Amino acid sequence: MSRPGRDDSPDRLYTVTGGRSRSGPDNPFDLVTLVVAECDPVPGMQSEHAAILRLTERPTAVVEIAAELKLPVSITRILLADLQASGRVSARHPRKAAVPDPDILEQVLVGLRNL
Amino acid sequence: MDSATSDTRTPLGASADNGLKIVVVGGFGAGKTTMVRSVSEIRPLNTEETMTQAGEAVDDLSGVHGKTSTTVAFDFGRITLDSRNVLYLFGAPGQERFWFLWDRLFSGTLGAVVLIDTRRIDDSWYAIDRLEKHGTPFIVACNDFGGPPFTPEQIREALDLDPHVPLVTCDARSRESSKLVLITLVEHIQTLYADQARAPRQELV
Numbered sequence: 001m002s003r004p005g006r007d008d009s010p011d012r013l014y015t016v017t018g019g020r021s022r023s024g025p026d027n028p029f030d031l032v033t034l035v036v037a038e039c040d041p042v043p044g045m046q047s048e049h050a051a052i053l054r055l056t057e058r059p060t061a062v063v064e065i066a067a068e069l070k071l072p073v074s075i076t077r078i079l080l081a082d083l084q085a086s087g088r089v090s091a092r093h094p095r096k097a098a099v100p101d102p103d104i105l106e107q108v109l110v111g112l113r114n115l
Numbered sequence: 116m117d118s119a120t121s122d123t124r125t126p127l128g129a130s131a132d133n134g135l136k137i138v139v140v141g142g143f144g145a146g147k148t149t150m151v152r153s154v155s156e157i158r159p160l161n162t163e164e165t166m167t168q169a170g171e172a173v174d175d176l177s178g179v180h181g182k183t184s185t186t187v188a189f190d191f192g193r194i195t196l197d198s199r200n201v202l203y204l205f206g207a208p209g210q211e212r213f214w215f216l217w218d219r220l221f222s223g224t225l226g227a228v229v230l231i232d233t234r235r236i237d238d239s240w241y242a243i244d245r246l247e248k249h250g251t252p253f254i255v256a257c258n259d260f261g262g263p264p265f266t267p268e269q270i271r272e273a274l275d276l277d278p279h280v281p282l283v284t285c286d287a288r289s290r291e292s293s294k295l296v297l298i299t300l301v302e303h304i305q306t307l308y309a310d311q312a313r314a315p316r317q318e319l320v
Contacts, residue, residue: 031220032125032134034202035235058126061134061203063191067160068124072186073220074164092132096223099308108135108225109301111196115154115294 002026016048022074027079034059034092042064048079049088130198136314137297138205138221140246141230142238146258146287147206148190150230155204158238163188163221174232187213189220204297209242217249220305226304228250230287234262236273243274252304254281309312 029035036059041050052064055065066076083089095101140145151159165186179202190206191299193295205221209229227246231239239255246253257270267282276282282302 009213032136034131034134058129059131063162067162072163072165094134100225105305108196108199112298
């Protein structure tokens with residue numbers, strides 16, 4: 001695959017993801033899923049993949065990765081799903097529930113009061 | 116890529132494992148980004164989402180094959196609450212064209228702060244209406260721009276606000292004031308869910 005250009009044209013975005021522009025409904029990455037690299041970048045790796053692995057040496061949210069890479073969130077989610085499928089990153093998804101866990105709400109309050 | 120930006124990042128602790136969301140909704144110039152900046156531990160970042168509307172929960176457009184592409188930009192900041200919980204604060208536009216993104220981007224949000232400029236109260240009506248329909252817990256915070264003061268009753272009246280929804284005044288530039296707004300929201304969410312947890316049992320009696 002050719003290296004993507006540096007401009008922000010839609011063509012670049014399609015190149016980055018191999019032609020995919022929308023992450024499917026089964027893509028599990030939430031805006032605030034915390035992503036952790038499981039390996040170091042290797043030579044020849046797609047530059048966006050390498051950049052994500054460098055960014056996620058410590059847990060980093062999907063939305064932060066998108067902002068740092070200056071890519072739309074949907075494109076970032078596709079890249080992350082690819083990296084996860086090959087075992088290069090792991091994901092810590094938010095605990096989703098119809099009703100928030102009262103313990104978590106209490107922890108949020110304590111955290112905010114301690115700011 | 117921009118390796119320079121990653122050098123200045125403030126990384127999370129290695130044990131962080133639960134991302135949480137609160138959304139600050141408001142009209143143009145209401146002070147969303149200011150509030151996010153006041154409480155965020157990182158310089159607010161900006162990102163965007165481009166989406167095609169057809170079939171994306173916009174009923175009257177489903178079946179239309181021509182794509183309507185909309186790009187929505189939003190700011191966000193971050194607050195590390197403890198070793199595991201990290202709160203992300205999103206500043207989101209309140210305009211009509213933004214709302215079809217809500218399910219996709221902000222599902223699972225704890226709640227929302229509707230930030231209003233009392234000189235332009237009408238800007239917020241649509242956001243409040245949608246939050247109510249969506250069932251997202253929210254409070255209303257009036258950002259004090261030093262305009263003519265309105266009584267809380269006048270503001271409630273203008274917004275047609277449910278009496279149970281907290282209404283506070285704040286200064287979005289102040290960290291302490293913005294922090295209090297978030298605390299008010301989370302306390303409101305606690306009350307709401309505590310009431311909901313009690314209600315079904317009462318019905319069964």
